[in-house]
Amino acid sequence: MKVAAIQMVSGISLDANLSEALRLLRQAAQCGAELAVLPEYFCFMGHQDTDKLLLAEQPGLGTVQDFLSDAARDLKLWVVGGTLPMATEDPQHAANASLSYDSKGKKVSRYDKIHLFRYDNGREAYDEAAVLKAGDTPTTFDMQDRSGQLWRVGQSVCYDLRFAELYRVLAADVLLVPAAFTYTTGQAHWEVLLRARAIENQAFVIASAQGGTHENGRRTWGHSMVIDPWGEVLALQSAGPGVVLADIDIERLHQVRQQLPALQHRQL
Template identity: 40%
Template sequence: MTAQTFVAACAGMRSGRDPVANRDAAVALVREAADRGAHFVQTPEMTSLVERSRAALFEKVGPEETDVTLAGLREVARERGVVVHIGSIAVRAGDRIANRAFLIDRQGEITARYDKIHLFDVDLPNGESWRESATYAGGGRAVLAETPWGLIGLTICYDVRFPALYRALAEAGAGMLSAPACFTRQTGEAHWHVLHRARAIETGSFMISAAQGGLHEDGRETFGHSVIVDPWGRVLADGTAEPGIVMAEIDLALVAEARGRIPALKHGRPFTVEVARSAPRLAAAE
């Protein structure tokens, strides 16, 4: 490996209702990835707890200072000397909960935090209904995090549908972007891969996203398919709905190459939006 190359791993999970069991599963996956040569390991959105009941969620979630998953992943980062990106955990934020990502360095220190900006409030055709804003407090700032190899833009799940966020992160210097997720099976089957390829192509960046997959204890079903996409839109690694590790070598020289071939980030121009209205129709002659 060089200053511009490293091995990234995505840890696909099926988190349940027991935070301690989820922590143990995440720690085991980080150890496995490190043993297989990974330098950077990412876990999915809601690594610590997948719980649809608002009451049960509040019973089990506390401040980040006491979160067992955060503590466990900080320890394994230090133990194995790897960078760990926690896709997100649920932490108390006043009368609501923050869906918060963390970047942890090789010494186990937290170097960045990001609270999910876009909240998933939708009604799906199969009858599923989600109102994240009823429980979660949305974030208000985009975050770039330093790694030993360059900057990574931290986003979470539903954020991936908002391309302006990724363009802003890339324009600010990110060569890597991420959207670790707990995507529903229905929306994942339709859009997961194409959204990741689109964000990578639009920005000339790597997309690295670990995912929850399978049927969870709270009854939801998630798509899985942790994915790593290169700056030209090629899928380098793709998981399944089963928990496990997918890995790929990241060569950041490909970022400059892709952006040189298609310099779309340099070609953006300000514009206004106008509505062209037709002239009023004349009344027919009598």
């Protein structure tokens, strides 16, 4: 199955971001991808964190959800909508939600980011909990590709990557990591963490990132990539918008798990 990790440099215009996302999704579909994963905050990166509250959508109702459903249906492509802000019962906090749609445009899952990023090195500071409400439910969905092969797909978002126990619970064939890693933390930890999650779970990883300098001045690390269950990077793009394509093979996954049955050897 051919998959695509979509890399973007999203800005402050919702319409411009959706237009760019559609361009990249079309490119992925034209190249034969069956599953495309957009990055975290693909639809909007505002001047300040509270800006996203203005765009928070109700379940089943909203411009971004309509966009994802229409794109998946029109392109006959499974689409994972990175993240978008979804309304909660508290108007001061939104959920950072990753929504998945099948190739007919039907929503098949919603995952709310569980681990909220906080970082302060004296020069740059972030605290997602100021405007986001954490999720509490590990989420997977089953995807049947065009050959009839069934894949178990596990969802995560950005900072979740640092919490290995989440991926053990997912027990998936394919792990998704839409992200907007900062340049500082990404340069230090992004690839090594992604490869570790692939190796220890003997699973494919599709990591779709924001990658560049944004209108709000934030700089993200990029380096969207697809990794195989042995930890090999199959495809990568360092910076700027683009489509990272790779073929993932269920037989390769079975081979790795059979030759080194580490998942069967777990004691804890």
